[in-house]
Amino acid sequence: MYAHLNKFSLCALAALAAAWAPAQAASSTVAASIDHFQYQLVDLDLADGISPSIIFANERWSSETYGAGQQQSLAAPGTTSIVTEFGTSGTTLSHSTLSSTASVNFPVPADGVKHLYWNRNSHSASFTLSPNTQLIFTGVARLSEQLVQKFDYSAGRIKMQGTLGDEADLMSTFEKSYLTNDGAATINLYGMLISDAQARQGQFSLETAASLSAPIAPIPSVPEPSSYAMLLAGTCLVGAVARRRRRAVARQAA
Template structure:
C-alpha cells in the first residue's frame, strides 16, 4: 500500500511539473492570413444619347511597346527575431510582369513561417485581365515573428493606368466580382508589435470633362483591416465608371490595384501571477500525495 501511494504521488507530481515547464518555456503560437479573389471582369458601354447618330463604343491601346507590364505582381514573405538580419531570419521576394494586352503572371514565395502567392489571368478583351488572386499566411515561432505582403497592378506600366478612347455621349463601367477575407488569432502585442491582417481592392476610372480642363474620376475601393484576435470577410461587386458628356470622342484611363498584408507575433509570456498559481498547484498536488502516502 505504501509503495502504491508513493508511486501515485510521483506520477501526479511529474505530470504537473511537465505541464509547468511547457507553459514556462513555450509561448502560444499565433497566426495571420489574408486572401483576395477577383473574377468576372466586365466592361459595359452605355449610350447616353441614342438619338445622336453615334454608336457607343470604346477602344483600348493594346500596344506591347508601351504596356510592357500588362500586369505586375510583387510579393514578400519574411520571418525574423529581434532583428531582420539576426539568426534564423529569412526574407523571400519576387516581382513579375507580363506583356500587354494578354498575359498570365503567377509567383509565390515561402519561408519557414510565412508564405505568399499571387496570380493574374490575362484577357485580350481590352481591359487586360479576367481574374486575379492573392493569398498569404504567417505563423509565429519560438523567438520569431513573421509577415507577408503583396501587391497587384493592372496594368503594370509605369503610369499604372490603361488608356482608352470613348465615343461621344457614352458611359463606360468597369466592374469585378471580389471576395476577400482576413484574420488573426492573437490579440496580445509582443515587444510592442501587434498582430494584424488586411486586404484592399481598388478600381479607378477617369477622363476629362467636355471643357478639356476639368478631370473627372471615379474610385471604388473595399478594404478589410483586422487587428489582433479577429476576422472579417466581404463579397460583392466593385464598379468604377467614366462618362463622356461631350459631342466628340475623348480619352480616359482605367486601373486596378490590390494589396494584402499580415503580421504574426508571439503571444505574451505568462505573467508572474500565472507562474505563482502553477507553483501553488504543484505544492497542493504534492501535499495530497503525501497525505495518501501516510494514509496507506
C-alpha cells in the same frame, strides 16, 4: 508501489507539459481582393451607325510578395505563395481577379526578429473607346482583418479607377478606394466612363494590398513554467508521498 510511482509520474509530467506547452496556435490575417472584374459597353447613339468597341493596349501586371526575408514577383497573370512556420503571404493575379493575403501566427516567437508579411498587386491598361459609348466597369471587393494580437502595422486596401480623355480634355473619371477596418466587408464596385462624338483614349487600373507587421518580441532571459502548473505538480508529489507513508504504516501494523 510501482503503480503509485507510475500515477505520480504521469500526473507530474502532465502538469509540467502544460506549463511549458505554447498557447493554442491561431493566426492574424488581412486579405483584400477584387473578384469578377469585367466591363460592359453600351451604345448611346443607335443612329450614328457605329458599333460600340474598345481596344486595349499597354496592359501591365505587377505583383510583389514578401515574407520572412523571401520575396516573389510577377509581371504577368499567376500566383505567388510564401509559407513559413511564422506566417504566410500570397496573391492570385488574373484578368478577373486580384487578391492579396497576409497572415502571422500567434503567439509571435520571442526571437527578437521583426515578422513582416505583405503583398501588393496592380493591373492596368490603356484603351481606345468608340464614340458615343458608355463603358461600365464592375467587380466585387472583399476586405477582411482578423487580429488576435496588437500589430505595429496592419492594413488591407483595394482601388479601382478609370479616366477618359487627356489632361487638356478630360471627359470623365472615377475612383473607388477602400481600406480595411476590424472585421470583414463585401463591396460591389461600379465605375462608368462616357465618350462623346469622338473616339477617346482612356485608362483603368486595379490595385490590392495586404500587410501585417508584428511587434518585435524580445528574447526572454529565463523562461519559466507557470506557477499554477508547478503547484499542480507539487500537489501530485505530496499526495503520492502521503499515500506511500500510509501504506508503509499499515504494513508495519500488520
